[in-house]
Amino acid sequence: MQHAHRYFMINKPYGMLSQFVTRFEGEQHLPMLGALNFAFPEGTHAVGRLDKESEGLLLLTTNAKVTRLLFLSKVPHxxxxxxxxxxxxxxxxxxxxxxxxxxxxxxxxxxxxxxxxxxxxxxxxxxxxxxxxxxxxxxxxxxxxxxxxxxxxxxxxxxxxxxxxxxxxxxxxxEDLALGEIAPGEVHEIDEETFFMKLKLEGGRQAAPPRYNG
The missing domain is CATH 3.30.70.1560 (Alpha-L RNA-binding motif)
Structure with missing residues (x-):
């Protein structure tokens, strides 16, 4: 059975890496997304990155198509x-x-x-x-x-x-997805429809399961 994708907004704190696993030597001592007080599902990844000195809105999801739709598409966001x-x-x-x-x-x-x-x-x-x-x-x-x-x-x-x-x-x-009053280190989960609507994305949503009309 296919599980529904999940979508998150966080306020990435200053000094934190935008990843769950270190990629380079010398980064092991730096805090990563796994240090946040939230149980992210398997397969969660950051959509784009903020460098460790930058703060603010960072999107996370289990949907691998979102990065391409948001940052690699021909339509600017x-x-x-x-x-x-x-x-x-x-x-x-x-x-x-x-x-x-x-x-x-x-x-x-x-x-x-x-x-x-x-x-x-x-x-x-x-x-x-x-x-x-x-x-x-x-x-x-x-x-x-x-x-x-x-x-x-x-x-x-x-x-x-x-x-x-x-x-x-x-x-x-x-786009229309704003940080608002999310405090540094806080995680807010949002539904798929709101996520795609506010980011003005087309495609990439998980198909709804067929309805049983019997």
Whole structure:
């Protein structure tokens, strides 16, 4: 009998790897998804990744098709991030980020990022504090950036290019699936219909069992 797939949202804490099993030497001491206080079913995996310094919305599922549908499809899907950068950013630097900047990608080549949404915001009142976050004494800016692509460390490289190094990076939503008030380390399970609807995904759902009309 085929079991129904399951879908989860977590608020990945700072310093945690987006995986259940270590892939490289030297990572064994770092916390992984298995350290969360939740009994995930066999076959659960992360959909995409957040590096260990990044925080926020991470999706997990037992459905192997979701990563391809969300991150490898021809239809772009929006991801929104709260980004704390060093020093006060100016309007011209913000416009550079919006229009696209060159970043180095795999193989050492340079790639110009596609136009994106970027705006200066106040630090959200409901944002969870990060343990050990240094005090910047007001010498920083908070940005809200929405991308429809995801090159390796893309946002960090983008803000570094405009000379505002990233101090904190929090993914708050993927399409209409938002982090909301999920605390760091918390796990929320959602149903398949809501998951696919809010992510604006087509295909990949498990077929409903046939009804018996006898």
């Amino acid at each position: 929006a991801r929104t991030y709260l980004v704390k950068v060093k020093n006060k950013i100016t309007a011209d630097k913000l416009e550079l980020l919006r229009s696209g900047v060159p970043i180095q990608v795999k193989g050492g080549e340079y790639y110009k990022t596609t136009p994106c949404q970027a705006e200066i915001v106040e630090k959200p009142a409901g944002l969870f504090e990060r343990p050990g976050e240094p005090d910047d004494y007001g010498k920083s800016s908070w940005l809200l950036i929405t991308l429809t692509e995801g090159k390796f460390h893309q946002i960090r490289k983008m803000v570094q290019y405009v000379r505002h190094p990233c101090l904190r990076l929090v993914r708050i939503s993927i």
